Amino acid sequence: MSAAQLPVISPPAVGNWLLLSSVLVIAVVVVGGVTRLTESGLSITEWRPITGVLPPLSRAEWDSEFDKYKATPEFRLLNSRISLEDFQSIYYMEWGHRILGRTVGLAFVLPLGYFAFRRRLARSLRGPLLGMAGLLAAQGALGWYMVRSGLEPENFTTEGAVPRVSQYRLAAHLGAALVLYAGMFAAALAVRADWRFARDGAWSRLADGRTWEEVLRNPLVRRFRVHVAVVSGLVLLTALSGAFVAGLDAGLMYNEFPLMGGRLAPPLNELLSFRYASASPIDGGSGLWRNLFENPTTVQFDHRVLATATYLATALLFASSRGAAMRAVLPPLALRATAAAFAMANVQVILGISTLLYLVPVPLAAAHQAGSVALLTAALHILLALRRPGVAALAWRKANLARKTTTTGDKPKINV
Structure with a gap:
């Protein structure tokens, strides 16, 4: 062509x-x-x-x-x-x-x-x-x-x-x-x-003779991609829950970690208060479910739970990537991106706890928000490292390979 x-x-x-x-x-x-x-x-x-x-x-x-x-x-x-x-x-x-x-x-x-x-x-x-x-x-x-x-x-x-x-x-x-x-x-x-x-x-920096088709067809890699997608979703959900924390100044409710008022979770009547079940002046409606979005105590607790789940999911993802079987099938770029995601998850945990303990100072809170974007970036990088080439890239690669066989061995170039 x-x-x-x-x-x-x-x-x-x-x-x-x-x-x-x-x-x-x-x-x-x-x-x-x-x-x-x-x-x-x-x-x-x-x-x-x-x-x-x-x-x-x-x-x-x-x-x-x-x-x-x-x-x-x-x-x-x-x-x-x-x-x-x-x-x-x-x-x-x-x-x-x-x-x-x-x-x-x-x-x-x-x-x-x-x-x-x-x-x-x-x-x-x-x-x-x-x-x-x-x-x-x-x-x-x-x-x-x-x-x-x-x-x-x-x-x-x-x-x-x-x-x-x-x-x-x-x-x-x-x-x-x-x-x-x-x-x-x-x-x-x-x-x-x-x-x-x-x-x-x-x-994906693959240099051991395998093709991208072989890698992506492997059942272990398929399961790993699902795990990465779950982690990415958790990161996004945790970041959105952080918006509710910020909007309600919920970070000022319990400034200790991992406990809240000396216990792992506040009392149930505080988490599900009828005070927040009445109609809101902002959007109307009623119900105890509103505590999830309008009760500062519940909002902070939810953010803690989601953040902990995100960290554990990222840690499990990293641990699974270090196993001999997974290291043998994952491309180098995916392995490096997974290590970067786990490193960023640790940084984000430190920033989150510090923001809480120091009563939400602006520099720490801003760094924590930026950290959520960095963690999302790392998770997306893993997914992209396991992405199949696009249709246009496949067509150009095929054309260049065909062209290469008719040349004297010079590296073919793409003219776009």
């Missing part, structure tokens, strides 16, 4: 662009976490996607923004004594988060248009990348939907209500960001792996 007849295979530049985009998403997630920890997220009371790019530039504009903030429940109930300088500090924190979000959008959409126009995108990438572009656009609207929940006075009419965004909307916003990051990162590594495979047959 000629190059014109072969399917389009994305070049390394596409993978590098996707990798950079995924790094920018991580930055947005971490800055968003710091914004929430510093209670800066409700300082900007309007959503202006275009005109909001510039911050206030004059004293009159600052006074106008400050007056808008003074009308919010957060100012009346918590920050009624802050000065204009204090307000500027939290305003810039939220403004920086929004500007970084816009930067991610431009850094993703503009190159996407360029690569699409130049026909550098493999067919298997086109749908997912369009989906990511749509999710990026939706993230802006979802972020404002989340902020609105902390600005509406009717949400804080009950006694003891604290001005904060809805933990449900916060979890949705974070979850969408993690899905977006995972999609970009997975696509980036897939593009780079496919290019290497098409060029010289390299797959």
Whole structure:
């Protein structure tokens, strides 16, 4: 087959662009976490996607923004004594988060248009990348939907209500960001792996004569992939439960580990309190199940249980990869990625416990949130190390092997 007849295979530049985009998403997630920890997220009371790019530039504009903030429940109930300088500090924190979000959008959409126009995108990438572009656009609207929940006075009419965004909307916003990051990162590594495979047959650093088909057909490898998928799901679920912990300030409830109030679990009537079974001013509804999402004690306990389950699952995954039988069948890249995942799980446990014991300081809490993304990255890396080459990569590899047999032994090149 000629190059014109072969399917389009994305070049390394596409993978590098996707990798950079995924790094920018991580930055947005971490800055968003710091914004929430510093209670800066409700300082900007309007959503202006275009005109909001510039911050206030004059004293009159600052006074106008400050007056808008003074009308919010957060100012009346918590920050009624802050000065204009204090307000500027939290305003810039939220403004920086929004500007970084816009930067991610431009850094993703503009190159996407360029690569699409130049026909550098493999067919298997086109749908997912369009989906990511749509999710990026939706993230802006979802972020404002989340902020609105902390600005509406009717949400804080009950006694003891604290001005904060809805933990449900916060979890949705974070979850969408993690899905977006995972999609970009997975696509980036897939593009780079496919290019290497098409060029010289390299797959997961396999160098012992086995083919990728032999490896992936092995029953032990199939079971291992299922285990990795379970670990990845647990990491994502634990991160989402962390959003509920953050949204309710549940990390300040029991600042000890592994006990909670001198016992492994708080009393049942504290975990399933009828206080949280009544209708919520934020989303309505009732039932004891609401304790799972609205009771700070239950939310912290759930996060501890999920974190422990995630750590144990990752430790078991690592232990199984060290066995002689598994080491003999897994490719080197999968073995290294598994070791990296277990190492990151240990770091994440240390960060989580430290954050709890030291009453959620901003640097530790931000590092803990970044650690969850790093652990998700490691788990995804294992899955991608056990991924079969794409259709385009297989076609190009076959064509290059055929071309190689008709040359004088020179290494064939791919012209895309």
